[in-house]
Ligand code: ATP
């Protein structure tokens with residue numbers, strides 16, 4: 413039995429062929445090559461049609477329309493405010509997240525020089541902004557940010573070095589003991605806003621204070637939630653209960669749009685809205 417060569421497989425994945433096509437088996441190499449030619453031709457045609465449709469009708473990439481839906485839900489229904497903070501953060505913030513201790517993120521940071529790096533997550537900036545907003549207003553703080561985060565990843569179908577996180581945080585609006593319940597309400601609200609019905613909420617406990625809630629679709633983690641009081645809070649001068657969820661917008665687009673890899677739908681110069689430009 414023959415399967416597609418590595419180069420042929422890569423080309424089919426690039427053109428976003430179905431898994432069933434990519435894993436097809438053949439009697440002979442000649443038969444395989446003939447099938448490949450046909451499949452490639454058909455997929456090129458499909459990609460061209462999609463590109464024209466994108467230009468004529470859709471115009472907004474799926475990842476950005478997902479951001480839009482979450483933003484509308486948060487601002488209009490949940491009374492969250494949007495903030496925007498810098499992509500470049502100080503080494504001090506990394507230290508306060510305890511990333512430089514036993515954390516897999518430690519090796520993943522893009523350092524710009526000894527004192528600055530590209531943010532691997534939004535949490536450090538949000539910790540600081542929510543703390544100060546609360547200090548000034550003394551009212552429950554609900555804020556979110558959507559923006560690029562950077563991690564040195566070993567690549568693969570679900571990880572990129574640059575990806576978009578939407579992180580919501582709520583400080584002092586939730587009672588102690590009710591954080592997990594609130595996280596679940598927010599997670600379900602997000603899935604409703606995105607019209608995703610088939611998802612799983614997965615609770616995990618690590619250490620005494622650390623409990624997390626992941627949202628999974630088809631076994632893919634699309635978001636991760638956490639809450640405090642948390643051992644790190646004191647580093648940030650935070651003493652009120654809080655909850656937060658970080659959504660990976662490209663992961664959501666990948667599962668929603670049925671893309672073979674996250675690279676199709678992430679920030680790219682080779683793809684536009686999941687459509688290959690190598691046609
Ligand atoms: P994973 O275990 O899948 O690597 P993680 O637990 O390290 O993810 P978190 O730090 O919880 O990720 O980040 C929140 C969300 O951001 C994840 O649920 C995922 O959707 C997304 N995400 C994290 N890392 C990446 C990446 N390198 N590329 C794309 N999306 C990512």
Ligand code: MG
Pocket residue numbers: 626633635636
């Ligand atoms: Mg996670």
